[in-house]
Amino acid sequence: GNSVTQMEGPVTLSEEAFLTINCTYTATGYPSLFWYVQYPGEGLQLLLKATKADDKGSNKGFEATYRKETTSFHLEKGSVQVSDSAVYFCALRLSGGGKLIFGQGTELSVKP
Amino acid sequence: NAGVTQTPKFQVLKTGQSMTLQCAQDMNHNSMYWYRQDPGMGLRLIYYSASEGTTDKGEVPNGYNVSRLNKREFSLRLESAAPSQTSVYFCAITTPGQTTDTQYFGPGTRLTVL
Numbered sequence: 179g180n181s182v183t184q185m186e187g188p189v190t191l192s193e194e195a196f197l198t199i200n201c202t203y204t205a206t207g208y209p210s211l212f213w214y215v216q217y218p219g220e221g222l223q224l225l226l227k228a229t230k231a232d233d234k235g236s237n238k239g240f241e242a243t244y245r246k247e248t249t250s251f252h253l254e255k256g257s258v259q260v261s262d263s264a265v266y267f268c269a270l271r272l273s274g275g276g277k278l279i280f281g282q283g284t285e286l287s288v289k290p
Numbered sequence: 291n292a293g294v295t296q297t298p299k300f301q302v303l304k305t306g307q308s309m310t311l312q313c314a315q316d317m318n319h320n321s322m323y324w325y326r327q328d329p330g331m332g333l334r335l336i337y338y339s340a341s342e343g344t345t346d347k348g349e350v351p352n353g354y355n356v357s358r359l360n361k362r363e364f365s366l367r368l369e370s371a372a373p374s375q376t377s378v379y380f381c382a383i384t385t386p387g388q389t390t391d392t393q394y395f396g397p398g399t400r401l402t403v404l
Binding site for chain 1: 294323330331332333334335338348380382392393394395396397398
């Protein structure tokens with residue numbers, strides 16, 4: 179079936195460290211891929227998205243590239259800040275449908 | 291979370307009690323969704339509504355009912371709450387467009403069933 183798998187957390191980094199959160203997916207067809215972020219006590223917010231292979235989504239210094247050959251959409255940021263501490267969710271949307279399928283989420287904690 | 295409101299923010303129920311979670315949007319979009327969020331399991335779709343008057347089951351519909359009486363509101367009802375329904379519930383809407391649609395989430399309702 180269709181699914182999303184993320185690396186397990188929590189991930190703890192020092193400020194200005196490099197961040198990678200792995201995400202792989204299983205899906206039929208050509209899904210769109212998303213990263214959502216959830217700050218403490220809040221709902222999810224769209225961070226970035228990519229709708230076709232080799233697209234790169236980027237926002238707020240974060241980026242992710244849609245890799246169809248490896249069915250991956252890894253999230254990266256070159257220098258994290260304390261304010262990036264949150265839970266990050268990878269998700270896919272199947273072509274032709276509005277429903278999202280989410281990964282389990284990865285908690286990021288950035289220490290000063 | 292601008293444009294999607296949920297009430298209440300917090301609720302404690304006893305097993306067997308009923309309640310309705312309310313969701314309203316002011317963005318005039320057709321599609322609305324109810325998810326539950328549980329530790330280590332991400333978000334799971336309970337029900338969704340593609341348009342006013344229509345509803346469909348998602349991944350985990352058992353124990354829930356929904357109502358989409360108008361375009362603006364989509365409610366989720368627990369007829370007889372169980373401890374397994376302790377969770378954080380999120381309502382979401384989808385912007386139109388097949389290839390670029392994005393979901394916007396409400397702030398959530400934290401429900402505890404004792």
